[in-house]
Amino acid sequence: MSHLLSIEPLTKEAFAPFGTVIEADPASMRIINGGNTERFHALAEADVVGADARVVINLFRGEPRTFPYALGMMERHPLGSQSFSPLEDQPWLAVVAEDEGGRPGRPRVFLASGRQGVNYGRNVWHHPLMAIGTVSNFLVVDRAGPGNNLEEFFYEAPFIIPDPLPTENIR
Numbered sequence: 695m696s697h698l699l700s701i702e703p704l705t706k707e708a709f710a711p712f713g714t715v716i717e718a719d720p721a722s723m724r725i726i727n728g729g730n731t732e733r734f735h736a737l738a739e740a741d742v743v744g745a746d747a748r749v750v751i752n753l754f755r756g757e758p759r760t761f762p763y764a765l766g767m768m769e770r771h772p773l774g775s776q777s778f779s780p781l782e783d784q785p786w787l788a789v790v791a792e793d794e795g796g797r798p799g800r801p802r803v804f805l806a807s808g809r810q811g812v813n814y815g816r817n818v819w820h821h822p823l824m825a826i827g828t829v830s831n832f833l834v835v836d837r838a839g840p841g842n843n844l845e846e847f848f849y850e851a852p853f854i855i856p857d858p859l860p861t862e863n864i865r
């Protein structure tokens with residue numbers, strides 16, 4: 695089995711096993727504020743569990759990853775979902791994996807446009823934030839509160855993510 699990973703375009707259908715895509719989906723749009731504003735309603739839902747769990751809104755400023763990238767670990771948050779929405783129209787990578795008996799399977803790498811965010815479902819394996827090209831800011835909605843909300847897994851051998859830029863190479 696090759697450890698070189700391919701990069702897929704992010705679509706809500708392909709990402710569905712892992713969470714939802716946060717983008718201006720016309721099907722969710724309603725006109726509000728007397729016609730001044732388009733509301734893209736309820737694109738995702740924060741899912742937090744446990745006593746005294748709170749939904750919090752954060753800013754993450756990610757340094758761009760360097761490529762080829764040796765992906766050696768994945769993480770998940772058993773007590774809450776986690777969303778990432780880019781703030782500067784910069785593409786980025788959402789990396790996820792199915793759970794296979796309590797460990798992540800082969801990672802899947804999705805190239806998100808600068809107008810696409812994701813909400814990782816609660817307890818879904820993912821790689822920590824992967825900005826590409828330049829320092830990138832993200833609005834992050836996730837869980838705060840008591841309890842251990844981080845589980846990490848380290849692969850026996852790293853997977854390799856090729857350079858996603860220029861994005862024209864993504865098929």
Ligand SMILES: NC(=O)N[C@@H](O)C(=O)O
Pocket residue numbers: 776820821822823
């Ligand atoms: N540690 C932290 O809050 N961030 C990670 O969970 C991540 O997915 O980037």
Ligand code: NI
Pocket residue numbers: 769771776820821822
């Ligand atoms: Ni995370």
